[in-house]
Amino acid sequence: MKKEEREEMSRDCKKIISGLLAMLLVISAMSGFFVSFTVAEAEETASANAAVSTEVLPTGVGVAMMEGEEITVSFAKASCVYIPITLDNAGYLNVYRSDKSAEDADILDDITVSVISGSTFGSASGEAVLVEEKVSEMDETGAFYLSAGAYYIKVTGVLGTESLLRAAYSTGLVIDIGKTSKVALGNHKASKKFYMQFTASKTGYLGIENMTGSKVSVGLATEAKKSLSKKKSLSAYSSKNHKDGKTQTGYGVIKGKTYLLYVQAAASVRKASLKTSIKSYNSVGGKSFARAKTLSKGKAVAATMGAGEAASYFKFKKSSYGRKYLTMDTSKLKNQGSIKMKLYFKEVSGPKKGKILPVKVNGRQVGYTIKGEYKKRLNIPANWPNVTYYVKVSRTGASDSGSYKVTIK
Numbered sequence: 001m002k003k004e005e006r007e008e009m010s011r012d013c014k015k016i017i018s019g020l021l022a023m024l025l026v027i028s029a030m031s032g033f034f035v036s037f038t039v040a041e042a043e044e045t046a047s048a049n050a051a052v053s054t055e056v057l058p059t060g061v062g063v064a065m066m067e068g069e070e071i072t073v074s075f076a077k078a079s080c081v082y083i084p085i086t087l088d089n090a091g092y093l094n095v096y097r098s099d100k101s102a103e104d105a106d107i108l109d110d111i112t113v114s115v116i117s118g119s120t121f122g123s124a125s126g127e128a129v130l131v132e133e134k135v136s137e138m139d140e141t142g143a144f145y146l147s148a149g150a151y152y153i154k155v156t157g158v159l160g161t162e163s164l165l166r167a168a169y170s171t172g173l174v175i176d177i178g179k180t181s182k183v184a185l186g187n188h189k190a191s192k193k194f195y196m197q198f199t200a201s202k203t204g205y206l207g208i209e210n211m212t213g214s215k216v217s218v219g220l221a222t223e224a225k226k227s228l229s230k231k232k233s234l235s236a237y238s239s240k241n242h243k244d245g246k247t248q249t250g251y252g253v254i255k256g257k258t259y260l261l262y263v264q265a266a267a268s269v270r271k272a273s274l275k276t277s278i279k280s281y282n283s284v285g286g287k288s289f290a291r292a293k294t295l296s297k298g299k300a301v302a303a304t305m306g307a308g309e310a311a312s313y314f315k316f317k318k319s320s321y322g323r324k325y326l327t328m329d330t331s332k333l334k335n336q337g338s339i340k341m342k343l344y345f346k347e348v349s350g351p352k353k354g355k356i357l358p359v360k361v362n363g364r365q366v367g368y369t370i371k372g373e374y375k376k377r378l379n380i381p382a383n384w385p386n387v388t389y390y391v392k393v394s395r396t397g398a399s400d401s402g403s404y405k406v407t408i409k
Contacts, residue, residue, distance in 0.1 A: 053078040053159075062086075062153070065167045070098060073155050074162040082121070083153040087146055091171040094143040094182075095153065097135045099164040108137040111157040113165075118150030127154075131186040133271065142182030142271050143173050145194075172197050175261070180211055180275045185265060193262040194272070195225065200253040203304050204280040205334050205403045207250040209242070210234035211273040214265060218274070220251045220307050221260040228307040229336060229399045231264070250334050252401035254284060254306040281403040285312025289344070289356045289390055300329075300407040303393070305339055307401035311394035316408045318389060324380040326391065328370050329405040337400030342367035343378070344390040356390055369396055370404070 055078040062085040065071050073081050087093075093115070101108045113135050117128040130151075133141040157163060175181040175196045183194050200206070210216050214236050220229040228251070235246035242248075253259060263272045281302040286292040292313035295301060303312060318324060328341055343359040343366040358365040370376050380389070391406065 054080045054082060056082045056084070056152075059084050065153070065165060066169055068166055068168060070164050070166045072162055073157070073165055075157045075159050076162070079156060079159045081155045081157075082116070083155065084118070084150070085153060085167075086150050087148050087169070089171055090145070090147045091169055092143040092145055092173040094168045094184075095135070095141045096166050096168065097137060097139055097163055098166065099162075100137050108163075109158045109161060110134045110136050111155055111163050113141050114154040114156070115144070115146065116152040116154050118152060121152050129154075131184050133184055140182055142184035142273075143168075144184035144186050145173075174198065175274075175276070177201060177206070177276045177278055180273055183263060183272045183274075185270055185272060188267060190264065190267050193219075193264055195221070195260045195262045196274075197223070197258065197260055198276075199258045200255050200278060202278055202280045203255040203282045203284055203306070204253065204278050205250050205304065206253045207248065207277045207279065207334070208234075208261070209237075209275040210247045211237050211275050212265075212269070212271070213237060214269045216269065216272050216274075217264040218249065219262050221262060222308065223258050223260060225260060227399070228259070229401065232336075249336065250402070251336060252304045252306045252309070252403055253278065254304070254309065255282070257306070259307070279403075284309070285314050285393060287311075287313070289313055289315075289392075292390055295391075295406065295408045298407070298409050300405045302403065302405050304403045305393060305395060305401050307399075309395075309401070311392055314391040314393070314406060316389055316391075318380065318384065318386050320386065321382055323382045325409045326378040326380060327375065327405075327407045327409070328368075328378075328393075329375040329407070330370060330372055330402065334372060334402055336372070336402055338369050338371050338396035339400065339402065339404055340367065340369040340394055340396050341378075341406075342392045342394075344392060345385070346388045346390070348385075348387055359389070372402060 061071055062083045065083060066085055075081065095113050097111065099108060112132060114132040115130045117130060120128040131144045135141055173196045175198050177198055181196060183196065185194060208218055215233060217231050217233045219227060219231045221227050232249045234249060235241040237247050263274060265272055281304045283293065283301050283303040285303055292315040295314050295316040305312060344356050345359050347353050347355050347357055360366065368376050368378065
């Protein structure tokens with residue numbers, strides 16, 4: 001083969017090889033493009049499905065949950081799980097989350113618990129969300145009021161996780177004193193009062209503190225919703241407001257009596273948290289002069305003027321010449337408004353013998369009014385008659401109540 005022919009063949013081979021390489025590059029590029037497109041499309045679809053994926057649980061699960069049974073809500077199939085429930089009567093529903101992260105593990109993700117009106121479930125125009133609360137581990141939604149009817153509890157969480165939930169339902173909202181109680185307010189008007197019922201476990205001072213990050217107002221009422229106190233505005237909780245006492249208030253309560261504590265808040269406030277406690281001041285005095293409680297010399301009696309209570313009666317006897325001191329002290333106790341004390345005596349002679357009459361000096365009855373966190377002492381002169389004296393302790397205003405100490409020396 002001539003030299004010229006060999007060179008021409010070499011050039012032709014190079015052209016063929018170059019063409020093949022170019023085709024391979026094109027094919028490779030095209031394949032990469034299509035693979036890339038397919039992966040991107042799959043991720044996008046999976047992401048979209050994760051955002052809207054739902055699962056509706058059987059009715060029986062909702063029944064068990066409403067009966068207080070702890071159920072496991074799994075987000076293995078969907079990030080949003082619906083639990084159907086039916087309320088035969090209007091009442092309060094509270095959903096509790098009881099799962100807890102291990103000590104050496106990360107804190108569990110929050111879940112969102114919502115209540116959906118059954119008639120709007122799956123509606124193209126949107127579901128009617130009545131209440132929606134974020135719930136952390138070992139937390140609760142707070143009790144919320146629902147009318148009788150069909151609903152769905154909608155639980156939204158992270159795919160691949162699960163949560164333990166149970167529900168508590170009652171026709172009236174009953175709270176445990178000594179704990180922090182949460183009330184889910186949902187959509188409401190600022191004028192609406194949310195009532196919580198409790199029965200006082202002891203006689204004393206009911207302390208209330210607002211643990212909400214917003215201002216709320218509270219008050220005390222009878223079971224028939226008759227007011228026993230003035231409405232009290234409590235500042236949003238902060239360490240400073242707590243220290244200044246702006247988040248706190250309280251009332252005198254009597255063991256065994258049932259009360260309603262109510263809370264009001266602006267329409268923008270969705271949840272209220274109230275911390276409650278009762279400090280025992282277990283004497284209430286007598287209910288009349290005839291049943292007055294005897295005061296012993298030098299022994300302080302810690303007593304309570306219960307909200308709505310009319311008056312308490314005490315007595316002591318002056319049997320010898322000498323001065324006595326009757327002291328009322330609220331300096332280390334708490335009360336709302338003012339408490340007044342009036343002094344009486346039992347007549348021992350004359351036409352009014354046996355009657356209980358007011359002690360008067362210069363035409364005015366002896367006594368005084370004492371505000372919260374004050375101390376006052378009444379001097380009983382040595383030359384006063386040696387008779388039985390009575391102390392009547394009562395409210396200055398219809399909504400006053402609280403605790404105090406009374407001592408005779």
